[in-house]
Amino acid sequence: MDDCGSQIKKTPPNLSRKKLKLVEKHKREVRKRLLYSPKQLPQKPTCKHVKMKAFKCNELTMADLMKIHQHFYSKKDKLSQDTYILKWCNSRDPKRHRNITQTTKSVSIEYRVPTLHGKHVRICRDAFCGILGVKKDRLQGVMKRYQKGKIPEEGRGGDRVKGKNDAKKEAISEYIESLKSVESHYCRSAVSTRTYLPCDLNIKRLTKMYSDSVEEHLQAKESFFRFYFNTNYNIGFGTPKTDVCSTCIRFKEELKKEKDVGKHNDLIIKQRVHTLKAKAFFQFLKESRQTRETFSIDCQKNLCLPKLPDQSAYFSQQYNLYNFTVVNGSSKDKLGKDHVWSYVWTDLDLAKNSSVISSALFDALSKFEFSGAIEEVSILPMDVLHKTRI
Template sequence: MSNSDEEINNTFVHNTKKRKKTGRLREVMKKLRVSTHEPGDDCRCKRLKCFDRISSEQSAKFLKDFNSMNYTDEQNIYLCGLMNVYSIKRRRSRKTEEMDANFHQTHFTYKVRVIENDETKEEPVCYKAFLSIFGIIKGKLEHLQKSLKMSGTAPSDKRGKSGSNKRLDNNIKDLICNHIKSFKGRQSHYSLNDTKKEYVPEDLNIKKMYKLYLDAYESQNHVCYETCRTIFNTEFNISFGYPRTDTCSACDEFKIKAKALRAEGNIVELIRFTILNNLHKKKAQTFYDRKKNARIKSKSDVEFQAIAMDYQKNVSLPNISTSDVYYKRQLSMYSFNIHALGDASSYFYTYPETCGCKGSDEVVSFLFQYLTNHLDSRVKHLEIFCDSAGGQNKNYTVIRFIHFVVHKMKLLDSIKITYPIREHSYLECDKNIGLINLKAHIEVP
């Protein structure tokens, strides 16, 4: 039997095996492989002349069909079907001493099924030919013989079915679940559909939660890390890190009022607030639908481009852990991001507060630099998606700049700017900004 990598069958049977590591038992998965068998040599049988009656093509077909079986149990049943067992009283021994004689209770014969002229007939083969045709070893055949003598059936693969693995106690499982629930998560208000997914702070992870569990319950109920990890992944729908830190005040107000109205039993008012909240979410979804359609169009139309733009959170410098820094005047760093929806390219404009503010003049300066230096010259129509910040994006300065680009400079044929409803302005810029580690050790700009 060969166990080389080229001969390993693609079908695997999974089994759980325990091993000791750092003084603790932990479960690991082991793949039990069904190996590919190779043909053996000629049996050189003078009595049955097996390989004279069975051609090499037929022998190769027997082995191919045998190797195509995916499970060990299937192979065992197939081989046992080609074996006949007979009960005999006793075999005569040539030894003089009766105590040294070997007594046999069973006798086995072997066969193969050959198809000739659309008819299946059984051809008897010897012991060595049976091993050679199916590429099995002597120990494998003795295992089959023993099973047929004891039970009359083919043996079953008992790997991974010993039942020795201890099951997790329900009380300990409930304790782990309650421990995970103690980390209060919150839902993302950007998901307009009903979802049960929760988010916990980004500084947490499964290992930290497991260590906290050990600190609280180590003396009474100890479990391994893999058990806690499995329960976390299968029983809960939790992610680490909030999608955004700000939430929609209108959505939060509806949740508070709806909870109070349900407690009072005021169904009429609850229905009215539900309709208003659904309308609020429909307006938010309209913004995302327009942005999605613009992204698809910009990928196929060379004369059309869509961009999203937004400011990053201010970074105060120096950004170090020394406590005295919080009581001193710090330098603010600003960063403005423009994200092209067509090719997902991103442009950052970073400057300290000594060079400028975060107003409309800076926004139009960055837009002008992007239009004249980075925008494809074939683009004739531009669509802009940004939030409704009055001092930055939604003001007369930006509108006059757009009018100047289209009618005075004649750089583009049209520019369309879309503002979402308040606090529902999740843009691709937020993903780009999230890649920057604002907690890093920063001393100078």
């Protein structure tokens, strides 16, 4: 693969290739929230514990009841509500047991609620159930399970296979993040979360490559790999590159079909020398000397005109807009209007040929004011020789 443009990492759900559906809008989740939503307002205690020291049910105001009720139903799920019950209920073994003929009481529960003044008031079971709008069986079930060392949990519904494929997902993540991403051609300022893989890859091929590299119990179907790939990463597959060096393409194709070891090594050496020459060229472009002026020239991409959505205009004969640019200075110098010349014309004015390019370059050099210390002038074509001869 090519040299990596950036490291592949997991992305947040809202920035992944495919956004996950909102689980809270599923019909099952809506029904579950309705199940744990309040059915009525809190009921004021009607018990007769007025003169008893143990219970202070009559001290609660309607504002206290509404506050308790709102806290309990602030989260409409069973785990949060059961946790709230455990917070204000204390359980212990009963001190007295009934006769053998009667049902044995397994747990004794003490109920308390907070007031607006910060006091914790003990109340009876009927008052506690009336305020929260729950039945006594739910309270006893929560406290009995807690007495046995069990924490609140939701036993109805949910993901029955959660955790079953964790090892497989971890293996897929390690494989994807081991791949080398490539820089998108003509898209160097793209969104930082978007990375690209070579254009000769796709999800189907990645699935096969992954399955061949892992043990049998970690192999995944294409649908499973595709879903995990799309919902956890923001990776695209680059389109075939354009405006690529012809020599680089020739070396790449010859290396694919060459079987002889000696010739294969010679091609690798030649390719390496060609790459080093290109790096030396750009290193030369970065250098700045007092006795040398550097000019970079490039023919920008042709723009087809007219750009209209009308079908008749699209299929009619179009003409090109050409742009030839001359830039003075090294790649580290600041650009200004005195150092950049842009020549724009269309097919209606002139054809694009070596005479036009040479005339534009001569015009730019004529307008530039050379100092007396300049001994050398370097003209560096940025692949312009591949497009038109000068």
